[in-house]
Amino acid sequence: MSIQKLDTATESLLVHETGSLVRSPRPRRWLATLNRYKWFYLMLLPGVAYFAIFRYAPMGGAIIAFKNYVPFLGIFGSQWAGWQQFEQLFGGPDFARILSNTLILAALNLFICFPLTIVVALLLNELRLTVLKRSVQTLIYIPHFLAWTIVAALTYLLFAQGSGVLFNFFNGVFGTHVDFLTSPGWFRPLIILQSIWKSTGWGTIIYLAALAGVDPNQYEAAVIDGAGRWSRMWHVTLPAIRGTIVVMLILSMGSILNTGFEQIYLMTNSLNRGVADVFDTYVYFVGISQGSYSYATAVGLFKAIVGVILIGGANWIAKRLGQDGIF
C-alpha cells in the first residue's frame, strides 16, 4: 500500500517537473491514475478493443433493422426505413410459424429433456457400484464435447433412406416407409433425440454436485423414522436439489428462444422447413442466403430484445425465490 502511495507521489512529482498539465489539479490526478495503472490499462486494451469491435459494434450495426441496407452504401449511408422491417415481420406469414416452431421445440425440451436429466442424475445417485457409476458418467458426458456436425452425421447415417440401420429397422418392424430425415412429422422427434443424446449426461453434473452435498445423517434420521426408499428420495433427496432445479428451470425459461443454430440448421432441408425454421436459422436463410440484411437484422433484434427481457425476468424471479441469480 505504502509503495503504491510512494509511486503516486513520485509520479505526481514527475508530472510537476516535466511541467505538463500543472495548470489544474484535476487532469493531473487523472493522468496520475492512468500512470499508476498503466500496465493494467495496457493489458485491458486488446480485450476492450475485442468487445468494442466484435460485440458492441454489431449492436450498433443493428440499426440497419430500421434502414434499407444496401451493401454499396454501407451501414451509415443506407436510407432510413422506420419500422418497415418490423411491420413486414409481424404482418408477414412467417412470424407465427417461426414463433410456434421455436416455442414447440422449447416446450418439448422443457417437458422431456429437462426432467429426464434430473431422473438420470437421481438414478446415478442411487447407484452404489462406484466403478459402474464412474464408467456410466464417463460415457454419457462424451457426446457433449462432440460437434453438432458429428451428431447430425450420426443421425444421417442411422436414419438415411435405404442405407440407414434404424431406417430399415423401424420401417421393417412397422411395415411403413417413413423417410425420417425429410418427413416434417419426424423433425421434432429427431431433434429431441439428438438433444437427449448430446446433453442429458452433461446436464446431470450440476445435480450430482448438489446431491453430493447431502448430509448422510438426514438419510439415517429418515430411516429411523421408518422412511422407505421412495419416501427418502421424496423427502430428503429431492428437497436437497430443489434449489438447483428451480435455478435451472428459470435459466431455461430465460433462454427459451435460443434453440441453437447449428443443430437445427444441420437438420433442416427443403422438405421439412415448414416445421424446422426457428428464429436463428430463419435469420440465416433470409439474411445470408437471400441477402435481405435489414429484414434479417430486424428478426434477430426482436429475438435478442425478447431474450434480454426473459433472462432479466428469470434472474429477478430467481432472486425473489431466494436463489442466487446469474448476476
Place this chain on the structure above:
Amino acid sequence: MTTATRALTTVSTSRRRRRVKAERYRYNTRAGKVFDVFNVALLTAIGLIALFPFVFVLVRSFAPEAELESSSFFLWPKAFTFEAYNSIFSTPAFPRALITTILVTAFGTVIQLFLTVLMAYPLSKRGLPGRNIIMSGVVFAMVFSGGMIPTFLIVKDLGLLNNYLALILPLAIDPFSLIIIKNFFQNLPSELEEAARVDGASDFGVFWRVALPLSKPVLATFALFYAVAIWNDYMSPLLYLNDSSMWTLQMFLKQVTSASNLQSAQQDQPGYVAPSEGVKYAVVVVATIPVLIFYPFLQKHFAKGMLIGAVKG
C-alpha cells in the same frame, strides 16, 4: 500413537460402523434390491446407448463397401478393410481440410486464451478505476448481442471474409471463461503479489512471473475448452468462408455425410461423384478421434470448471 490420534481413530471407526449400519437399513429390503438390479441394468443401458453410435461408426468405417450397401445390421463386419481411409486420404480435399482445422485450432486457441487471460488479470484487481464499467459491459454482452447479420457485416467490412482469422477473432473472448479466470486470479493469495512487489516487480511483472505460473492448470483447462470449441465450430466457417478450398473439417463432414441423402446444389454439377458409404463413416471417425483423445484431460477438469462458473464478482 498419541491420545489425540487414538481418540480420532475411535471416532472415525464408530462413525463408519454407524454408516454401514445405516446403509444396510437403506438398501436391504426386497424392494430395494429389486430397484438396485433394475437401476444397474438401466444405467448400463444408458451408457451403452451413449457409446453405441461410436462403435457403430468405427466398425462400419472398416467394413467393405459391399457389406455396407447390403443394408443389414451388423456389429462385426465379415472382412476388415482400410479402403475408406485410403480413399479419403488420397483425395486432396480431405487432408487439406484436416490440416487447416488443426492449424486454425492450434493458433486460435493460443490467440483466444492470450486475449482472455490478458483481459481477465487487470479485471481481477478490485481497486482498478473503470473496472466495474468494463465488467458491466462484459456481462451485458453475455445476454445481448447485435445478432448474426450485423456481426457478419462487421467481419465483412473488416475484410475478414475468406480469412481464417474470421474463425478466431469474432469469438476470441468467451465472457463466461473470462469471468471464471478473473475470479481465479482474484482468489490468488495477495501475499505472493506483495512479496514480488517488494522485490521490485511491476504490475506486469507480477502477472507474468507470479499469477501466470500459478494458474497453469486453470489455463490448461480453458485452452482445452477453447480448442474443442474451435474444432467443433460449424457456424463461423459456414458464414465466413465461401471458398470451398478453404473449408474446415466440419464443413467437409457436413457435405460428405449429407450427400446423396438429400438433394444439394453440388450434386447437380457435372463431374460430381457421390461419396461411397464407407467414406462417410471414415470421415466421422477422423473428426471424432481428436476430441476423444483429449476427453480424459477435459474430464479431469470440467466438473470443477463448471461448478466454479458462478458468475459473481
